[in-house]
Amino acid sequence: LVELSGLSQSSVSQHLALLREEDVVSVRGEAQLRFYSLKDPIVRGVIHTLCELCAGHSTKA
Template identity: 60%
Template sequence: MNIELMQERADHAVVLLKALANERRLFILCHLLNEGEMCVGEMNKKLGLSQSALSQHLAWLRKDNLVSTRKEAQTVFYSLKSDEVKEIIKLLNNIYCH
């Protein structure tokens, strides 16, 4: 494997690990894994975070390409973006959330 590719992958891993280092963002990602696609209102009720805090965490996750969005009228739905994110969250979920 060439060094540039290794560096690129390491950079991507660091972004993911920084997001996972926050308890609330990890909780959001685990919830999206278990529940599937959810809108902010649903997450707000289930996670017990304020709308403001939840929106800030979702913006962080969206910026780092960990979640994807789909808009339906005025409602924005969130889901885990990639299979690699799903696999890592699934592993953490199996170890720490059961």
């Protein structure tokens, strides 16, 4: 997520913590790793649709 977003590790962690607190994502841990998943299939669908709409669009002017 850090590489994809361009955000710092601490910023990504803060965002994930907020999503966890709001019950948007669930988290499971294995050793030193954490795996996050969206809880609500509607949210998952909205994000999927947004990704499809944005695919191929450049943010560079």
